[in-house]
Amino acid sequence: MFSKTFGYALRSLVYISLNSNEEARVGLEQLSKGLDIPHHFLGKIMQNLVKHGILDSIKGPNGGFYVNAKTAETPVLDILIITDGSLVFDQCALGIKRCNATHPCPMHEDFATCRNGMLQAMSHKTVRTLAEEVKAGKSFLAL
Amino acid sequence: MFSKTFGYALRSLVYISLNSNEEARVGLEQLSKGLDIPHHFLGKIMQNLVKHGILDSIKGPNGGFYVNAKTAETPVLDILIITDGSLVFDQCALGIKRCNATHPCPMHEDFATCRNGMLQAMSHKTVRTLAEEVKAGKSFLAL
DNA sequence: ATAATAAAAGACCTTTATGTCTTTTATTGC
DNA sequence: GCAATAAAAGACATAAAGGTCTTTTATTAT
Numbered sequence A, B: 001m002f003s004k005t006f007g008y009a010l011r012s013l014v015y016i017s018l019n020s021n022e023e024a025r026v027g028l029e030q031l032s033k034g035l036d037i038p039h040h041f042l043g044k045i046m047q048n049l050v051k052h053g054i055l056d057s058i059k060g061p062n063g064g065f066y067v068n069a070k071t072a073e074t075p076v077l078d079i080l081i082i083t084d085g086s087l088v089f090d091q092c093a094l095g096i097k098r099c100n101a102t103h104p105c106p107m108h109e110d111f112a113t114c115r116n117g118m119l120q121a122m123s124h125k126t127v128r129t130l131a132e133e134v135k136a137g138k139s140f141l142a143l
Numbered sequence C: 001a002t003a004a005t006a007a008a009a010g011a012c013c014t015t016t017a018t019g020t021c022t023t024t025t026a027t028t029g030c
Numbered sequence D: 001g002c003a004a005t006a007a008a009a010g011a012c013a014t015a016a017a018g019g020t021c022t023t024t025t026a027t028t029a030t
Helices: A004-019 A026-036 A038-052 A076-084 A110-123 A127-133 B004-019 B028-035 B038-051 B076-084 B108-126 B128-137
Strands: A054-060 A064-067 B056-058 B064-065
Touching: A004 A026, A004 A038, A004 A064, A004 A076, A004 A127, A026 A038, A026 A064, A038 A054, A038 A076, A076 A110, A076 A127, A110 A127, A110 B004, A110 B108, B004 B028, B004 B038, B004 B064, B004 B076, B004 B128, B028 B064, B038 B056, B038 B076, B076 B108
Parallel strands: none
Antiparallel strands: A054 A064, B056 B064
């Protein structure tokens, strides 16, 4: 459905939200072990999140990743757009080039309903809301 | 969302439903031009549909693809399973290995709602219902 | 029989996603 | 300054999806 990169990024952001503060940043080592994600691959993903400004990092001893002003309020949808591009929801599931409400493919309505539901959920939920759920033990970030 | 193969297969089945009868089969040439799908790639996809028995074909002059007893009643979901495998709907969107109602990822509920809606639509709609829509001019198979 | 036609089959190529490894750069504590 | 640490950066590897090309096989019409 979505790329692995998206799942890795989202879970990492929530993990860092729950485990970082001014003193203790979260290193790649801890992240990749805690979430069972390949170390170096995760490195690139995190780089990209930092580059997009929704997370901060610092090098050197006691360095690592930590939340900034934007992190908690970042909608899940923003993360998807960073990792998978804005196209994900725009393209026709049957691969028809110009498919829209006035010139629909035979599955257009069904897909649109599903898509809108996902868009709704992903734009309302943020890193903060997910972190709160996980903190309350209602949901989980890893096996 | 789904593979291109799935879209190609579904559109081809509907196209053949609308354009074949005992006399006139639909050849790859016509299919690939009519639906703007790469000729040889489509060949393999069609082979697979024939192998799965939801479509028939015959070689030689005036050969081509044509509907059989199963074609019209094939649910869209069956086509998806043939082209993309049954896993598509089973895996967690965040990539967590064991993610289910009792051990959910933070987005589990939202994804489940979307997935169930799609499953519902895809198991109820068949090649026949889609073909009827297209025949009535309510929806389209190509740009 | 032979030639033409068209699907079946399979070898190969390209791109994208995913993942690994090594080197560089910034920061810290001594 | 120097060594240790950890992210940044980039080269490289692997697998899957998507696509092209050629050869084989079955069918038909002459």
